[in-house]
Amino acid sequence: MIHVVHHPDYVTPAPARSTYRWNKNGLIRDLLLERGEAVTWHRAEQTPTAWLEAVHDEDYVAEVLEARVPREKERRIGFPVTAAVASRAAIVPHGTWLAACLALEHGFAANTAGGSHHALANTGAGFCVFNDLAVAAARLIDERRVARVLIVDCDVHQGDGTAALLAGRPEIATYSIHAEKNFPVRKARSTVDVPLADGIDDAAYLATLEVTLVPLLDEFRPALILYQAGVDPFAGDRLGRLSLTLDGLMRRERLVAGLAIARGVPIASTVGGGYGEDALAIAERHVAAIMTLGETFAAAADAGSRIAALGAG
Numbered sequence: 001m002i003h004v005v006h007h008p009d010y011v012t013p014a015p016a017r018s019t020y021r022w023n024k025n026g027l028i029r030d031l032l033l034e035r036g037e038a039v040t041w042h043r044a045e046q047t048p049t050a051w052l053e054a055v056h057d058e059d060y061v062a063e064v065l066e067a068r069v070p071r072e073k074e075r076r077i078g079f080p081v082t083a084a085v086a087s088r089a090a091i092v093p094h095g096t097w098l099a100a101c102l103a104l105e106h107g108f109a110a111n112t113a114g115g116s117h118h119a120l121a122n123t124g125a126g127f128c129v130f131n132d133l134a135v136a137a138a139r140l141i142d143e144r145r146v147a148r149v150l151i152v153d154c155d156v157h158q159g160d161g162t163a164a165l166l167a168g169r170p171e172i173a174t175y176s177i178h179a180e181k182n183f184p185v186r187k188a189r190s191t192v193d194v195p196l197a198d199g200i201d202d203a204a205y206l207a208t209l210e211v212t213l214v215p216l217l218d219e220f221r222p223a224l225i226l227y228q229a230g231v232d233p234f235a236g237d238r239l240g241r242l243s244l245t246l247d248g249l250m251r252r253e254r255l256v257a258g259l260a261i262a263r264g265v266p267i268a269s270t271v272g273g274g275y276g277e278d279a280l281a282i283a284e285r286h287v288a289a290i291m292t293l294g295e296t297f298a299a300a301a302d303a304g305s306r307i308a309a310l311g312a313g
Contacts (some may be wrong), residue, residue, distance in 0.1 A: 003102045003296035004032055004110040005095045007044040012088045015080045026284035027272065032290070033109055042102060044095030044111070047135065051093065054142065055134045055165045057122040058106075064129055069144040077124035089129035092116065096270055097136040100224060103268040104145065108257070108297040110290040114270030115228040117159035118184065125161065126183060132270065133226050134165040136260055137172050140224065147171060150222035150265075152213065154189075154252060155272045156240040157181055163188035171182045173220045177209055181235075192216050198241045202248030205233065206253045206255055215257075217263060225260055228292070229253065230272025232284040238275040241310030249285065250292045257296035 009025035032039050052061045069081040079085065095111040102109035117133055118126035137149045147159060148209045151166070153159035153176040167170045173191040180195030187193065194212045196205070231249060233242040244252070260267050274282040 001040050001106075001247050002035075002038060002290065002298070003040050003042060003099075003106050004112060004290065005042045005044050005099045005102070005109065007091050007092050007095060009084075009088050010095075012084045012158075014055040015082045015085055023279050024274070024283050024286070025113050025271075027280055030282055032112070035291070040144055042098060042109075043080075044091050047090050047092075047094040047097075047130075051097075051135055051139050052090070052099060052130055054138050055131060056119070060122045063126040064124075067278070069124075073123045076126075077129060078127045078128060082094065083131065085129070087198075088113075090302045093132035093135035093198070094131055096132040096226065096268065097139050098142055098271075100136055100226060103266040104224060107266050107301060108269075108294050110269045110293070112271065115155065115272030117155060117162045117228055117229070117272070118157070120164060121163045126157065129166065130140055130167055131161050133159070133162050136268075137166060137226055138169070141169070141171050146223035148220060148222045149224050149226060150171070150175065150220055150255060151226045152218070153230075153272075154209070154233070154256070155228050156183060156232040156237065156242055157273060158182075158187050159190060159228065160184050160186075160188035163190040173216065173222065175213060175225065177212065177218055179265065182241050183239070191220075196242060199243045201243050202245055202251065205242065205244055205248065206251055209252065210255060210259070213259060217259060217265070221263075222265055225256075225265055225267045227256060227267050227293075228272045229269045229271040229286075229289040230274065231282065231289060232275060234272035234274070234285060236276065237273075238277075246285070246288070250288060253289050253292040255257040255295050256297050257295065261300045267293060267297070
């Protein structure tokens with residue numbers, strides 16, 4: 001059983017002058033609904049304003065919630081912040097937090113939106129309004145649900161907003177593996193940054209991911225991983241510069257899940273980036289990531305149950 005967080009407002013009509021695929025989240029939902037009893041659904045709620053203000057500037061939070069974001073900030077975000085967009089932005093961080101709470105209980109859970117890793121303290125950027133990863137991580141620590149959170153960002157773009165918003169918080173670590181020459185031009189400093197050359201393939205990517213992530217896991221010893229499972233490292237992605245295959249993406253999810261399982265660390269995933277003309281194909285890649293992560297955790301739980309039963313016998 002895979003625990004998935006969603007909200008109807010994740011599916012928002014596209015605002016004018018936007019190239020973002022606003023129907024992606026609805027397609028992700030529909031594809032997961034086809035999985036039937038394999039998925040248990042949970043509903044996100046409005047994120048309390050205080051949670052948002054714990055990482056974002058108070059004035060910027062008000063601008064978004066009141067749908068009066070200045071034009072220069074909307075240009076950085078990439079689309080106008082309408083009332084519908086503002087409503088969506090205010091719900092997604094709660095969805096990531098809820099997925100994290102479910103992961104702590106069940107081992108793995110996924111949010112069908114989120115991964116908005118470019119949003120900064122006083123502005124959004126790169127199709128990101130509020131930084132759900134930073135909001136959720138800060139809230140989990142403030143609530144003392146966990147002592148340490150690791151954000152693992154495998155989007156093709158660096159998680160600059162997440163790194164900047166969480167800098168100086170020793171109980172939260174940030175890891176970003178990304179195309180070196182891709183957006184943003186000015187990179188922030190994560191706890192660990194892994195810049196990659198253009199065109200890197202499955203084998204080199206997975207080897208680099210493992211050799212750089214394992215030491216951080218073992219040194220930092222997180223109690224939870226928030227996983228930005230962006231699918232834009234795919235070779236056919238419109239905004240990516242890497243060359244992973246579909247099989248490579250699935251092997252990435254199994255690798256990240258396996259490293260976490262071996263250390264007893266739960267994972268909550270977000271969808272992250274994925275760009276192109278075929279929104280259904282992008283949604284299928286996101287769903288493959290969620291299902292691969294969930295099935296890997298489920299298989300490990302089943303194996304553990306069998307071993308325990310053998311020991312009891």
